[in-house]
Amino acid sequence: xxxxxxxxxxxxxxxxxxxxxxxxxxxxxxxxxxxxxxxxxxxxxxxxxxxxxxxxxxxxxxxxxxxxxxxxxxxxxxxxxxxxxxxxxxxxxxxxxxxxxxxxxxxxxxxxxxxxxxxxxxxxxxxxxxxxxxxxxxxxxxxxxxxxxxxxxx
Amino acid sequence: xxxxxxxxxxxxxxxxxxxxxxxxxxxxxxxxxxxxxxxxxxxxxxxxxxxxxxxxxxxxxxxxxxxxxxxxxxxxxxxxxxxxxxxxxxxxxxxxxxxxxxxxxxxxxxxxxxxxxxxxxxxxxxxxxxxxxxxxxxxxxxxxxxxxxxxxxxxxxxxxxxxxxxxxxxxxxxxxxxxxxxxxxxxxxxxxxxxxxxxxxxxxxxxxxxxxxxxxxxxxxxxxxxxxxxxxxxxxxxxxxxxx
Numbered sequence: 001x002x003x004x005x006x007x008x009x010x011x012x013x014x015x016x017x018x019x020x021x022x023x024x025x026x027x028x029x030x031x032x033x034x035x036x037x038x039x040x041x042x043x044x045x046x047x048x049x050x051x052x053x054x055x056x057x058x059x060x061x062x063x064x065x066x067x068x069x070x071x072x073x074x075x076x077x078x079x080x081x082x083x084x085x086x087x088x089x090x091x092x093x094x095x096x097x098x099x100x101x102x103x104x105x106x107x108x109x110x111x112x113x114x115x116x117x118x119x120x121x122x123x124x125x126x127x128x129x130x131x132x133x134x135x136x137x138x139x140x141x142x143x144x145x146x147x148x149x150x151x152x153x154x
Numbered sequence: 155x156x157x158x159x160x161x162x163x164x165x166x167x168x169x170x171x172x173x174x175x176x177x178x179x180x181x182x183x184x185x186x187x188x189x190x191x192x193x194x195x196x197x198x199x200x201x202x203x204x205x206x207x208x209x210x211x212x213x214x215x216x217x218x219x220x221x222x223x224x225x226x227x228x229x230x231x232x233x234x235x236x237x238x239x240x241x242x243x244x245x246x247x248x249x250x251x252x253x254x255x256x257x258x259x260x261x262x263x264x265x266x267x268x269x270x271x272x273x274x275x276x277x278x279x280x281x282x283x284x285x286x287x288x289x290x291x292x293x294x295x296x297x298x299x300x301x302x303x304x305x306x307x308x309x310x311x312x313x314x315x316x317x318x319x320x321x322x323x324x325x326x327x328x329x330x331x332x333x334x335x336x337x338x339x340x341x342x343x344x345x346x347x348x349x350x351x352x353x354x355x356x357x358x359x360x361x362x363x364x365x366x367x368x369x370x371x372x373x374x375x376x377x378x379x380x381x382x383x384x385x386x387x388x389x390x391x392x393x394x395x396x397x398x
Contacts, residue, residue: 053172053360055206055300077208078301079269079294101268107214107233109265139214140342 039066041115041131041150047073049142059144063087067094067152075144077137081111092122094152098133109137115148127154157186162199162383164369167331169390171362174210174355176329176336177201180239181371181383183322191244191251191320194307196374198293202367202387203300204359207270207292211354212236212329213262214340217273222287227259227275233353234261236272238336239326243319245282245312254278254319258326260290269293274305282319284310298368309376318376329355362389 043065050058059073067089075083082099100113117129131150138144163180179199185191207213214233221229239258244251256278263271270292278284290305310319327336330352339350358367366386373381 052209052357053204055204055209057209076206078206079292102265102270103268105213105262105265105270106216109208137208139208139211142209 036126036153038151038153041117041129041148041152042066043148045071045073045144045146045148047071047144047146052142057142057144059142061144073144073146077109081113081137089124092120092124094120094124094127094154096129100133100135107138107140109139111135111137115150117152120154124154127152129153158192158373158375158379158381159184159186160371160373160381160383162369162371162385163325164367164385164387166358166367166387169358171358171390172360173358174329175358176327176331176355177205178325178327179369180325181323181373183320183373183381191317191322192375192377192379193309193318193320194373195309195376196304196306196372197324198302198304198372200295200299200302200368200370200372201356202359202363202369203298205300205356207301207356209354210329210356211340212356213270213272214353215262216264217261219263219273219287222261222273222275226277226285227261230259230261230273230275232338233340235338236260236262237326237328238338239324241276241321241325242323243278243310243321245319246316247312253322254280254282256284258324260326260328263289266291272303272305282310282312284319286310298363299370329353 043063045061045063047059047061050060055076055078057075061071063071069087069089071085071087073083073085080101084097087094096117098115100111103110103112113133115131115133117127120127129152131148133148135144135146161182165178166175168175213236215231217230217234237260240255241258242253242255245254256276259275261273263273265271272290274288274290276286286308288307290303293302293304295302331337340353341348341350366388368386370384
């Protein structure tokens with residue numbers, strides 16, 4: 001009898017815990033959906049030359065816009081421009097790559113192309129996005145100014 | 155149909171890995187039989203990987219074609235000059251083959267079709283007086299190469315019914331030299347003053363590729379024949395010692 005009375009609440013508690021677990025899982029999903037954000041990728045980065053390996057440049061600087069932070073870029077400038085970057089806004093990092101074609105040469109080489117956001121860390125661990133990439137490369141100082149357009153989800 | 159054979163030459167100065175250098179490039183074309191030289195119409199020289207024009211500091215200004223045509227090399231900004239050299243051509247003249255040399259100057263040009271572009275200006279006087287200008291572009295080349303200079307060479311007629319001028323030898327320095335005919339300087343403004351300086355030059359990769367720095371050139375001739383030549387610049391001695 002005692003054993004039987006005790007077994008009923010245990011079973012009920014088990015059911016209740018299972019239900020809470022299911023609800024928690026669902027509410028996590030709701031929470032994740034609510035916190036997913038999309039930002040405009042309208043940013044301007046001013047990068048200065050750190051070092052070069054042949055056609056590859058390592059550049060570092062700061063970006064301003066909806067998300068601001070420091071940027072490190074590994075850029076290859078040959079017949080066209082391509083490269084990867086790590087962007088460090090508050091609470092994480094965003095990584096991606098871009099490629100562009102040259103528009104004008106001289107001291108200032110202008111270029112235009114596309115940028116892809118492929119991932120990140122921290123708050124931006126699921127970052128994805130794409131957009132346009134425009135910029136100017138100063139052949140005297142080897143510095144870069146880059147503007148991006150498009151959208152970023154994280 | 156005559157067969158064309160080509161030899162390619164290349165060297166660096168100074169030979170310091172990871173540092174800027176002037177690249178010396180040259181080629182020599184011979185035909186079999188020797189008197190059947192066909193005019194060169196296109197040459198593409200492939201440079202070793204990880205050597206970029208964009209980081210060279212060469213060609214900080216562009217030369218406009220109309221000014222180059224009107225005023226010759228003096229029509230171009232001094233900061234547009236990227237290299238100098240000499241081309242030698244064979245010209246059939248009254249049953250003989252006469253050699254003529256032309257001074258070559260390479261200038262940066264406005265971007266064409268998304269590519270860094272160049273003008274190659276040749277200044278020849280006797281026996282054929284001509285100042286041909288031909289376009290060249292910096293294009294991507296497959297590994298182990300990085301970039302290539304692709305130049306279309308215009309046909310230069312001689313006498314009616316006679317073959318066109320055929321370039322047989324070419325030598326140039328890409329970048330400036332410390333002295334001599336290939337030496338040139340750039341100018342920059344420092345606190346309002348115009349100051350001369352030596353442009354950087356192409357930066358050598360920090361490590362030497364196995365077997366040395368590879369160069370390749372492809373030559374196309376008026377008779378549609380093609381020749382290929384390769385050469386390698388050995389790794390600097392200092393590097394070989396370091397790796398042992």
